Amino acid sequence: MLCQECKEKKATVHVTSIINGKKTELYLCEECAQKKGEWGFAAEPLSLHNFISGFLGGLEPGIKPKTELPGISRCEKCGLTFEEFAQKGRFGCQECYEAFSSQLPAILKKVHGREEYRGKIPRRTGGVLRKKREIEDLRKAMEKSVKEEDFEKAAEIRDKIRELEKELEG
Amino acid sequence: MSLDKKIKKSQSEWMKGKGPMGDVVISTRLRLARNLADFPFPGRAEPGDLKEVRNRVEKVLEKLNYGLKILDLKEIPQLERKTLVERHLMSMNHAEDGPEKVLAVDEFEMISIMINEEDHMRIQVLFPGMQLEDGLRLINEIDDAIEEELVIAFNEKFGYLTSCPTNVGTGLRASVMVHLPGLKLAGRLGQTLQLISRLGMVVRGMYGEGSESQGDIFQISNQVTLGASEGETVENMVGIISKVVEQERQARQYLLKNREDEIRDQVQRAYGLLSHAYRMNTEEALGLLSDLKLGIELDLIKEVEPSILSQLMVLIRPAMLQRIMGQELESGLRDVKRAELIRKKLSGGESHVR
Ligand SMILES: [Zn+2]
Numbered sequence: 214m215l216c217q218e219c220k221e222k223k224a225t226v227h228v229t230s231i232i233n234g235k236k237t238e239l240y241l242c243e244e245c246a247q248k249k250g251e252w253g254f255a256a257e258p259l260s261l262h263n264f265i266s267g268f269l270g271g272l273e274p275g276i277k278p279k280t281e282l283p284g285i286s287r288c289e290k291c292g293l294t295f296e297e298f299a300q301k302g303r304f305g306c307q308e309c310y311e312a313f314s315s316q317l318p319a320i321l322k323k324v325h326g327r328e329e330y331r332g333k334i335p336r337r338t339g340g341v342l343r344k345k346r347e348i349e350d351l352r353k354a355m356e357k358s359v360k361e362e363d364f365e366k367a368a369e370i371r372d373k374i375r376e377l378e379k380e381l382e383g
Numbered sequence: 384m385s386l387d388k389k390i391k392k393s394q395s396e397w398m399k400g401k402g403p404m405g406d407v408v409i410s411t412r413l414r415l416a417r418n419l420a421d422f423p424f425p426g427r428a429e430p431g432d433l434k435e436v437r438n439r440v441e442k443v444l445e446k447l448n449y450g451l452k453i454l455d456l457k458e459i460p461q462l463e464r465k466t467l468v469e470r471h472l473m474s475m476n477h478a479e480d481g482p483e484k485v486l487a488v489d490e491f492e493m494i495s496i497m498i499n500e501e502d503h504m505r506i507q508v509l510f511p512g513m514q515l516e517d518g519l520r521l522i523n524e525i526d527d528a529i530e531e532e533l534v535i536a537f538n539e540k541f542g543y544l545t546s547c548p549t550n551v552g553t554g555l556r557a558s559v560m561v562h563l564p565g566l567k568l569a570g571r572l573g574q575t576l577q578l579i580s581r582l583g584m585v586v587r588g589m590y591g592e593g594s595e596s597q598g599d600i601f602q603i604s605n606q607v608t609l610g611a612s613e614g615e616t617v618e619n620m621v622g623i624i625s626k627v628v629e630q631e632r633q634a635r636q637y638l639l640k641n642r643e644d645e646i647r648d649q650v651q652r653a654y655g656l657l658s659h660a661y662r663m664n665t666e667e668a669l670g671l672l673s674d675l676k677l678g679i680e681l682d683l684i685k686e687v688e689p690s691i692l693s694q695l696m697v698l699i700r701p702a703m704l705q706r707i708m709g710q711e712l713e714s715g716l717r718d719v720k721r722a723e724l725i726r727k728k729l730s731g732g733e734s735h736v737r
């Protein structure tokens with residue numbers, strides 16, 4: 214049997230992937246298996262970009278991807294078009310996330326099941342978000358103090374919140 | 384250099400040690416995808432951009448206290464690059480020719496950082512056994528240190544911005560490699576794997592063609608990077624994998640209690656073949672090594688070190704084998720040399736007392 218990926222070498226590897234309960238089977242040569250990252254862990258979980266392309270109509274023959282939708286056309290910084298993104302499943306630069314932002318939440322929700330970021334915040338570029346989260350935490354602490362009738366502490370926290378809010382506006 | 388020495392020199396730290404839950408968990412890997420804010424992602428960058436990215440990242444890495452050695456992949460022969468892939472230090476993709484590709488790696492081969500792969504940086508840590516929490520701690524520390532010096536692509540809505548939408552958010556992929564021969568022999572493997580995959584994990588395994596009996600090694604990794612924090616992702620995985628480990632241990636005890644003769648026979652046959660065969664391909668070797676490892680963990684075989692599977696599953700790979708043997712080998716000869724290497728390892732080339 215020939216490798217289903219390169220269709221040149223003999224398939225020596227039988228790969229079974231299970232994602233969300235769906236099983237896919239592949240017969241690959243050693244090299245392609247490694248390339249696909251099915252061996253060892255040099256790899257990503259099954260790439261979803263084909264799926265994204267399919268979602269956007271990029272791969273279906275005869276069907277043009279919907280690049281004419283308002284608000285999505287081309288990233289001005291790197292020049293990537295939405296069509297190219299749909300085909301390759303890769304962004305060109307960080308500005309692409311802005312350029313295609315009208316379509317992204319739907320795509321990311323399909324990929325991840327959720328669309329809201331909840332992870333770590335870098336100190337440099339994440340300053341605003343860091344402050345917002347801090348304010349959120351302080352608000353909770355303030356409510357707690359009020360409930361415990363520790364008004365002095367609540368007032369202290371309120372001042373801190375105001376300070377942070379000022380910094381945010383400035 | 385003697386063969387013994389060459390074997391020793393070819394082992395990463397994670398292959399030698401038995402980590403937590405080492406009876407079932409082979410290794411833990413975490414990686415973060417990161418990009419510099421001011422440059423296009425590598426897939427769309429000009430060579431000049433990539434050079435600048437490389438210079439900036441290298442300069443930062445040199446300042447860190449992890450003793451990272453910086454390898455310019457252009458200067459490294461193809462076969463040697465493949466050994467880095469086989470040792471799980473970088474991706475196959477990164478071994479291919481391309482502009483300004485770099486790998487930074489520490490002397491224990493625990494930390495490795497790819498520069499200009501699909502993202503500007505792929506930071507990886509690799510530990511023996513089950514060490515997701517420690518892994519997260521270390522990789523966060525490295526990430527923080529890098530972020531002190533570089534402006535990283537990030538936005539509030541989507542988190543860390545990556546080339547592929549499957550990585551955006553935390554950019555974190557955590558993978559745990561597990562060895563599940565007991566569940567397979569007890570006929571409960573399929574059901575367990577299905578369950579794991581329904582819990583938001585990706586399970587991948589590899590078998591020899593036409594049979595499910597080779598290797599019994601699976602990778603379990605998180606599927607999503609958006610919607611859960613790094614801590615939640617890891618916590619969730621710890622819960623799931625602990626369950627898998629528990630199930631595997633139960634299956635092994637069940638087998639020992641109810642099918643001891645059969646298991647003993649299978650294990651000792653594997654040991655016999657591995658110790659005496661003259662030729663062996665990778666698939667057969669992995670299947671037998673899996674049986675042998677099961678025997679060691681069930682205390683049916685006492686004179687072989689438990690890390691034999693972690694070591695040999697890497698050392699018998701084609702590029703590693705050729706590196707250890709110090710020559711290029713065509714595949715027929717490789718099978719002979721592979722068997723020689725395995726025999727050497729099992730015959731007490733090093734001390735094997737547990
Ligand atoms: Zn192939």
Ligand SMILES: [Zn+2]
Nearest residue numbers: 288291306309
């Ligand atoms: Zn762009």
